[in-house]
Amino acid sequence: MTRHSPVRIALLGAGIFARDAHIPALIELQDTFRIVAIYSRTRQNAEAAAALVPYGVEVTTDLEALFVRDDIDAFDVVLPIQSLAPVVEAALRTGRHVISEKPIAPDVETGLSLLAARRNQVWMVAENWRYNRSFLEARAAIERGDIGQPVLCHWALPVVMTPANKYYGTTWRRDGSFQGGFLLDGGVHYVAALRLLLGEIEQVAAFTRQVREDLPPVDTLAASLRFRSGALGTLGVTFAAGENVETAITITGDQGWLRVYRSTLEINRKGDTEQQTFQDRGVRDELAAFGAAILDGTPHRNSAEEALRDVAVIEAILRSARSGEALAPQAIPVS
Amino acid sequence: MTRHSPVRIALLGAGIFARDAHIPALIELQDTFRIVAIYSRTRQNAEAAAALVPYGVEVTTDLEALFVRDDIDAFDVVLPIQSLAPVVEAALRTGRHVISEKPIAPDVETGLSLLAARRNQVWMVAENWRYNRSFLEARAAIERGDIGQPVLCHWALPVVMTPANKYYGTTWRRDGSFQGGFLLDGGVHYVAALRLLLGEIEQVAAFTRQVREDLPPVDTLAASLRFRSGALGTLGVTFAAGENVETAITITGDQGWLRVYRSTLEINRKGDTEQQTFQDRGVRDELAAFGAAILDGTPHRNSAEEALRDVAVIEAILRSARSGEALAPQAIPVS
Numbered sequence: 001m002t003r004h005s006p007v008r009i010a011l012l013g014a015g016i017f018a019r020d021a022h023i024p025a026l027i028e029l030q031d032t033f034r035i036v037a038i039y040s041r042t043r044q045n046a047e048a049a050a051a052l053v054p055y056g057v058e059v060t061t062d063l064e065a066l067f068v069r070d071d072i073d074a075f076d077v078v079l080p081i082q083s084l085a086p087v088v089e090a091a092l093r094t095g096r097h098v099i100s101e102k103p104i105a106p107d108v109e110t111g112l113s114l115l116a117a118r119r120n121q122v123w124m125v126a127e128n129w130r131y132n133r134s135f136l137e138a139r140a141a142i143e144r145g146d147i148g149q150p151v152l153c154h155w156a157l158p159v160v161m162t163p164a165n166k167y168y169g170t171t172w173r174r175d176g177s178f179q180g181g182f183l184l185d186g187g188v189h190y191v192a193a194l195r196l197l198l199g200e201i202e203q204v205a206a207f208t209r210q211v212r213e214d215l216p217p218v219d220t221l222a223a224s225l226r227f228r229s230g231a232l233g234t235l236g237v238t239f240a241a242g243e244n245v246e247t248a249i250t251i252t253g254d255q256g257w258l259r260v261y262r263s264t265l266e267i268n269r270k271g272d273t274e275q276q277t278f279q280d281r282g283v284r285d286e287l288a289a290f291g292a293a294i295l296d297g298t299p300h301r302n303s304a305e306e307a308l309r310d311v312a313v314i315e316a317i318l319r320s321a322r323s324g325e326a327l328a329p330q331a332i333p334v335s
Numbered sequence: 336m337t338r339h340s341p342v343r344i345a346l347l348g349a350g351i352f353a354r355d356a357h358i359p360a361l362i363e364l365q366d367t368f369r370i371v372a373i374y375s376r377t378r379q380n381a382e383a384a385a386a387l388v389p390y391g392v393e394v395t396t397d398l399e400a401l402f403v404r405d406d407i408d409a410f411d412v413v414l415p416i417q418s419l420a421p422v423v424e425a426a427l428r429t430g431r432h433v434i435s436e437k438p439i440a441p442d443v444e445t446g447l448s449l450l451a452a453r454r455n456q457v458w459m460v461a462e463n464w465r466y467n468r469s470f471l472e473a474r475a476a477i478e479r480g481d482i483g484q485p486v487l488c489h490w491a492l493p494v495v496m497t498p499a500n501k502y503y504g505t506t507w508r509r510d511g512s513f514q515g516g517f518l519l520d521g522g523v524h525y526v527a528a529l530r531l532l533l534g535e536i537e538q539v540a541a542f543t544r545q546v547r548e549d550l551p552p553v554d555t556l557a558a559s560l561r562f563r564s565g566a567l568g569t570l571g572v573t574f575a576a577g578e579n580v581e582t583a584i585t586i587t588g589d590q591g592w593l594r595v596y597r598s599t600l601e602i603n604r605k606g607d608t609e610q611q612t613f614q615d616r617g618v619r620d621e622l623a624a625f626g627a628a629i630l631d632g633t634p635h636r637n638s639a640e641e642a643l644r645d646v647a648v649i650e651a652i653l654r655s656a657r658s659g660e661a662l663a664p665q666a667i668p669v670s
Contacts, residue, residue: 151546152555152573154491158587205540205661207561211486211589220487222567224557226542232557234569238487242590243603252493254546255577268578326540326659 004073006034007097007294010066012087013078014040014049016166017101021128022078023052025284032291036072039063063087067094074294077101078126080172081185085110089117097122099290103188104307106178108315108330111308115335122293124300125307128282129189129262130196131289137276138249138260139197146267148255150198153225153233155249157190158241161215176216180318182239183208183221187317188310190235193249195306197260200228201313203328208321211240223317224326235317308332339408341369342432342629345401347422348413349375349384351501352436356463357413358387360619367626371407374398398422402429409629412436413461415507416520420445424452432457434625438523439642441513443650443665446643450670457628459635460642463617464524464597465531466624472611473584473595474532481602483590485533488560488568490584492525493576496550511551515653517574518543518556522652523645525570528584530641532595535563536648538663543656546575558652559661570652643667 040046074097105111206223248259256269375381409432440446541558560568583594591604
């Protein structure tokens with residue numbers, strides 16, 4: 001495998017997150033990456049994305065042509081859930097390095113088939129929350145024993161998903177064609193954060209509901225969680241909230257507690273609370289890690305298996321709500 | 336039934352909550368109540384309680400003798416969970432008015448047998464959280480539609496239950512002889528508050544755990560809740576917390592949200608948050624309501640059926656955790 005520096009990367013997809021997050025991060029990391037091409041189904045979208053790049057970038061609507069070129073080292077696949085998996089599979093089969101957006105796949109079965117298409121390349125699933133500095137520092141605090149043994153965690157996420165939210169406009173998120181709808185799309189982030197902090201989730205028991213007609217198939221969940229460590233947890237999510245409220249992951253330990261937001265961490269021990277603030281640079285940091293993995297073989301946090309474990313937890317929550325039984329997430333083989 | 340004013344009341348039990356909460360409230364309400372006797376198994380405890388009353392009060396260790404006196408209008412039963420039900424049953428059979436501590440009984444079956452012992456008197460179960468002014472105002476806000484339709488609620492209660500907590504000393508709470516331990520004793524309060532705010536809970540799916548050896552049989556729970564209204568919720572409780580953290584019941588509606596603590600209410604609508612503070616006078620207010628029910632026939636919030644519905648929800652949570660199934664709380668007949 002060539003280790004060409006900077007890594008020549010092609011962006012497959014030119015939607016909101018490609019333009020707002022991936023392109024700015026790739027530009028910032030220009031010692032590591034050079035965007036050589038941007039694909040979109042419509043040339044207009046590809047051109048709009050290319051216009052954000054301060055150097056010349058090819059635009060194309062011909063995906064297959066990109067896959068057979070030998071001057072591309074890596075693909076960054078930023079496509080809707082419905083079309084992501086077949087493109088990731090084709091990209092993996094080229095043997096080039098791949099970073100693909102979360103969720104890795106709309107269900108565990110599809111995700112497992114992607115694992116089978118993997119070659120000997122770096123494949124990272126873009127779960128930027130696993131590179132969130134506030135969460136990483138919270139995890140370090142737990143590992144240091146700052147709050148003793150974690151006993152109970154709770155987190156609720158009320159999200160306003162109206163036309164005022166930029167993701168509402170992406171109709172593919174609202175067409176009800178994949179399990180969980182926004183609960184999968186957003187939910188893998190929340191599971192990734194919880195697993196980062198507290199380790200594997202062994203069992204879930206949940207209810208789900210569709211409150212809003214325009215958010216099929218479900219938009220609200222309440223789940224009880226049992227972690228392998230023995231800690232218990234609750235997770236509540238709704239995309240039918242009328243007003244945003246930022247809520248923390250709160251973890252109660254037998255020696256103290258911590259509350260972690262995406263940019264703030266509070267730790268309480270012996271009655272004293274310490275607060276730290278962080279800039280959330282998860283997308284930039286994960287792309288830097290992708291570059292380091294390609295160029296130097298550095299390990300990274302975002303393996304396909306990790307991403308598939310996040311999907312497995314959401315799938316178990318959705319199934320538990322349908323069956324009325326506590327369920328274990330499907331086991332994902334260690335790579 | 337005599338309506339003697341002030342109501343001549345005998346206190347059965349002289350423990351922490353009798354001394355710290357009931358006696359001060361009964362003294363404050365001296366136009367309504369006169370404490371005529373205090374029973375405890377040990378004369379010393381009864382005398383210590385009587386010493387708190389600014390007028391002469393009989394003390395006795397003979398419970399049966401109190402039940403046959405005709406100069407007592409009402410009994411206030413403040414006994415441990417293990418000995419509460421038989422005393423309440425005997426008190427009910429005298430036909431006198433009864434206020435008895437929560438939980439009404441250690442399980443639904445025992446509670447139902449108490450209903451059968453009821454005569455035509457006022458019987459209130461002392462659930463002071465149903466008289467908490469902050470919760471009552473939150474309920475009024477929900478009924479007014481301040482946050483639109485409630486969609487999701489979440490609440491977690493980390494409680495420090497060490498020798499520093501006065502209830503830790505009451506060994507009956509820690510002997511593991513009734514289902515749920517502190518999760519029943521404290522849990523009925525939490526369920527009462529949730530039911531007051533959001534109505535009946537139709538289904539629960541939960542995990543439980545015993546973290547601390549000295550808090551049998553279980554001290555931690557994580558539960559998903561489905562309300563009859565369609566709202567979903569999560570409830571997390573642990574008595575194994577290392578540090579106290581006050582947490583709110585947070586209710587997300589499709590038009591706004593509210594957070595309610597025992598003495599504070601925050602309501603957010605159209606991005607603006609209003610905050611109100613309240614004094615928690617639940618015990619005083621419920622005893623006043625007990626007096627008004629006896630003297631004037633005024634309806635009150637604390638029927639035996641309401642109290643038994645709280646127990647039924649906790650019992651369903653404990654059973655769900657054992658069976659791995661989502662369960663409906665046992666139905667309690669309307670009186």
